[in-house]
Amino acid sequence: MSSFSGDETAPFFGFLGAAAALVFSCMGAAYGTAKSGVGVASMGVMRPELVMKSIVPVVMAGVLGIYGLIIAVIISTGINPKAKSYYLFDGYAHLSSGLACGLAGLSAGMAIGIVGDAGVRANAQQPKLFVGLVSVELQVSVNPCGMVCLCNALELKTAVQLEMIIFGRE
């Protein structure tokens, strides 16, 4: 214990943040993939030629899983008490960013799924709706999750640096 500085139980919250980031993003990605996949399969019975175009919501939902993966890896590799002392502040910061990213991914995935399901079925009946479907999907997937995830990664680092400045810790 002589060379250890930082709080002993802080990694619990840090790792839980990484877990939350991945698990909730996976929930969102799974919901989006499954719901829009069912829509595509149902629609494809009547219009098989539209199936490949309608895979857009599925791809968008898959990207959410990648966001969660990135944040989880960033958080896990940031928990390294031997290289840099890990205080409760860092643990809670990691927990909050992991939860924020994960829950944003969950909500974005649910939205992508519901919009994708309705959109591909509507696109089968009215081909002009394809552009609308893609633009709504882009809005839904990029706005909440992309922005939050990227800001999270930055916020982690700047929050920790801010704390070091304010409290004068090394």
Added chain:
Amino acid sequence: MSSSWSRALTQISPYTFASIGIAISIGVSVLGAAWGIYITGSSLIGAAIKAPRITSKNLISVIFCEAVAIYGVIVAIILQTKLESVPSSKIYDPESLRAGYAIFASGIIVGFANLMCGLCVGIIGSSCALSDAQNSTLFVKILVIEIFGSALGLFGVIVACAAHLDHNQIISCC
């Protein structure tokens, strides 16, 4: 010791966390795989009444769900090899505590990611079987969607193995 959460957590042995993590990684993964298989299987068997040709091709969906259970088993075995016994004076050392929390988090990540992946692949597999029964050109196209779904289980394995277990600290584990 600065807050009540920390004080409570230091009283729990890291073996508890590690063991629960290992159990969750395999148990919840298999739950996901089983859930997916029964969703796919019941639709597949029902659709095959009218279209018996679909059965052998659509077993691929069942295999995708099964792979999720195998991911859980592999990670559980890897995590289990990271458990070592230490003398009881060192159980509550910071390195041991951290290792216990890391194994716990790895187990949760793999377990619940595989649960979601199994469910997703199962639901898509069932609609794949049903649409294949109507129009056999749809099978490969819906299979592409299933492949997107099965990537989620891989994400869980990647985070658990690459991010948590390749640290040097975890070799000297609890």
